[in-house]
Amino acid sequence: MRHLDLVVIAVYLVAVAWLGLRLSGRQGSAEEYFTGEGRMPWWTVCFSVVATETSVLTVISIPGGAYGGQAFGNVELALGYVIGRVAVAAWLVPLYRRGGFVSAYAYLGDRFGHRLQGLASVTFVGTRLLAEGVRLFASAIPIKLLLDELGVGADYRTIIVAITAVTVVYTFLGGIKAVIWTDAVQMLLYLGGALLAIAVLSGHVGARGFGAALHSGHLRVFDPDFTPAHILTSSFALPTAILGGAVFAMASHGSDQLIVQRVLATRDLRAGQKALIGSGIFITVQFAAFSLVGALLWAYHGGRSVTGLGLRGSDDLYPDFILHGLPVGVSGLLVAGILGAAMGSLSSALNSMSHSTVSDLVRGLLRRTPSEAAMLRLARGTTLVWAVLMAVFACAFSTGTGNVYLTGLTIAGYTYGALLGAFLLGRLVQRADEKDSLVAFVVTVAVMTYLVRGVRIDTVVAGATVSAGIAAQWLVPAGVVLTLAVGGALSLLHRPPADDDAAAVPDPPQEAAPQGARSV
Numbered sequence: 001m002r003h004l005d006l007v008v009i010a011v012y013l014v015a016v017a018w019l020g021l022r023l024s025g026r027q028g029s030a031e032e033y034f035t036g037e038g039r040m041p042w043w044t045v046c047f048s049v050v051a052t053e054t055s056v057l058t059v060i061s062i063p064g065g066a067y068g069g070q071a072f073g074n075v076e077l078a079l080g081y082v083i084g085r086v087a088v089a090a091w092l093v094p095l096y097r098r099g100g101f102v103s104a105y106a107y108l109g110d111r112f113g114h115r116l117q118g119l120a121s122v123t124f125v126g127t128r129l130l131a132e133g134v135r136l137f138a139s140a141i142p143i144k145l146l147l148d149e150l151g152v153g154a155d156y157r158t159i160i161v162a163i164t165a166v167t168v169v170y171t172f173l174g175g176i177k178a179v180i181w182t183d184a185v186q187m188l189l190y191l192g193g194a195l196l197a198i199a200v201l202s203g204h205v206g207a208r209g210f211g212a213a214l215h216s217g218h219l220r221v222f223d224p225d226f227t228p229a230h231i232l233t234s235s236f237a238l239p240t241a242i243l244g245g246a247v248f249a250m251a252s253h254g255s256d257q258l259i260v261q262r263v264l265a266t267r268d269l270r271a272g273q274k275a276l277i278g279s280g281i282f283i284t285v286q287f288a289a290f291s292l293v294g295a296l297l298w299a300y301h302g303g304r305s306v307t308g309l310g311l312r313g314s315d316d317l318y319p320d321f322i323l324h325g326l327p328v329g330v331s332g333l334l335v336a337g338i339l340g341a342a343m344g345s346l347s348s349a350l351n352s353m354s355h356s357t358v359s360d361l362v363r364g365l366l367r368r369t370p371s372e373a374a375m376l377r378l379a380r381g382t383t384l385v386w387a388v389l390m391a392v393f394a395c396a397f398s399t400g401t402g403n404v405y406l407t408g409l410t411i412a413g414y415t416y417g418a419l420l421g422a423f424l425l426g427r428l429v430q431r432a433d434e435k436d437s438l439v440a441f442v443v444t445v446a447v448m449t450y451l452v453r454g455v456r457i458d459t460v461v462a463g464a465t466v467s468a469g470i471a472a473q474w475l476v477p478a479g480v481v482l483t484l485a486v487g488g489a490l491s492l493l494h495r496p497p498a499d500d501d502a503a504a505v506p507d508p509p510q511e512a513a514p515q516g517a518r519s520v
Helices: 001-022 028-040 042-052 058-065 073-099 106-111 114-149 154-217 227-235 238-252 257-261 269-300 313-325 330-365 374-401 402-409 412-428 435-452 472-491
Strands: 459-460 466-467
Touching: 001 154, 001 330, 028 154, 028 238, 028 330, 028 374, 042 154, 042 257, 042 269, 042 330, 058 114, 058 269, 058 313, 058 330, 073 106, 073 238, 073 257, 073 269, 106 114, 106 330, 106 412, 114 154, 114 257, 114 313, 114 330, 114 374, 114 412, 114 435, 154 257, 154 269, 154 313, 154 330, 154 374, 227 238, 227 257, 227 459, 238 257, 238 412, 238 472, 257 269, 257 330, 313 330, 330 374, 412 435, 412 472, 435 472
Parallel strands: none
Antiparallel strands: 459 466
16 A cells, blocks of 8 residues: 555645635625635636636546547637637626626626526526536546555545545635635646646657657647538537637636636736636646646557556546656645545535525525625535535436436536526617526527437548537537527517616726625
8 A cells, every 4th residue: 555645645635624724714704705805816716717617537538638639639629718718808707897796697687687597596506516416426436546546445425425525624614715725726736746747758758759749640739620520529620619619618707607706706807807817828728738748648658559558548547647657655646636626626616506596596585684694604504505415416426327427527518508698688689678588598408408419410530430419619609699599589579678778787987896785
C-alpha cells in the first residue's frame, strides 16, 4: 500500500474543508450566504467559474480524447466558448446588474411573471440534480480505480458519500464564499498537476516525441472536415465549435444560475465581466494543457492502442500515468487534484440549487418576509436537502447502465435553448406576455427532448458509417430559435401590453449600486 499517497489525499481533504471555512468567515444573512454581499475578488470568481464547469470527466477524458482522434479539438471548442462569454459579459451581465438581481431567473419574474420564474427555477434544479447526480457517480469511477491501485477497497457508494460529506461541510457552513475560495484552490491544484505531468512527459519523450505528435496530427487544433453530417454531429467540426459553441456558452454562462450566481458575487459590473471573460481564457489554457498531456502520452507509449496497453478505455490513460509514471507522493497530490475537480463542481451545484430554491421558489410562496436568521436557516437547510438527494441519486446509478450515464451528461441539450430563448424573448419581443413565454418554454423543452432522443444522422467515422445524434452545440441554437418563433407568433394573437416600457427592465445610464436592492 502506498501510504504516502494516502496521507497526501487525507491531508488534502481536511485542509480544503478547513480552508473554505477559514476564508468564508461567519455568515450573517442569506444574502451573504448566497452572494458574499457582492465583495468577492474577480480573480477568485474567475477560477471558481472554471472549477465549476470542470469535472473529473474533463480532467481524464480530454487527455484520452487527445490520445485518440480528437487532438486539440477541445481548444477549438473553447474558442467558441470565449466568444459566447464575451457576448454574455457585454449584454446579459449589465442587465442583471442594472436590475439589481441576485438570481438569473429574477429577470424572467420581472419581465413575465413569477410563474415563468418558478418554471425556469424548477427546470434548473431538476436538470441540475440529474446532471450533477450522474456526474458525481461518474466521478467515483476513476477515483475507485485509483483507490484500488493504492490498496483502498471502497465501493462506489462509499466514495460518493465521502465526497459529498466533505464537500457539504464547507458548503453548508461557509456558503458561496467557501465555495469560491475552495474552487480557486482546487482549480490551481488540478491544473498544476497537468503542468507537472507535461514536464515529466516532456522529459521522457523529448523533441522527437513532440515531432512525432505533430506529424501524426495529435497537435492539430482545427477540424478540416466540412461534410454536412460531420458538422451536425461532431462537437469538434469548425462551424459547430465556433458558432454552436458560442451560443452554447451564452446559455450555460448567461442563463444558468450555476454560473450567473458566481458572476454576481463580484464587486461591480466590470469585475463580473473580467471574471467571466477571464474564465474563458483559462478554460482555453486548461483544455490546451490536458490535450497536450494526451498527445505526449501518445508519444510516451509509442502510439500503441489503449487495449494494447492493457487498459479498458482511453479514460484510463491519465490515471494510469499518475499512478505508474510519477513518484509516490506526487501521485497522491494529483489524485487529490482529481478529487478537487469532483468537489468543486459538486459544491457549486449545491449552493446554486439552494439559492434558486430560496430566491425563485420559496420566497414567491411566502406571504411575509422572514427574518434574516430564518432565511439563513432555510438556505442552509435546502443546501443539506439537495446534498442528500444528490448523493442518493448518484448512488442509484451504481448499478445503472452506460446509456443512462450518457443521457445525464447531455442533459443541457434539453433545457439550455429554452432558458436562453426565454431571456431573448423578453428582450427582443416586447409584445410577448407570460402566457406566450410559458407555452414557448414548454414546447421547446418537448421538441428538444425529441431531437436529443429520437433524431439520428448517419455519418462516417474512421471509415465506418455510424448513426450519431445532433451535436449538443447545435441543440441550443435550435432551442433558442424555436422559443423565439413560438413566443413571437403567440404574441401576435393578442393585444400588446398597455405599457411596453414596463415590460422590460430599464437600462439607466449607471449601475444600481446596492447588491441587495432585491433581497434574497
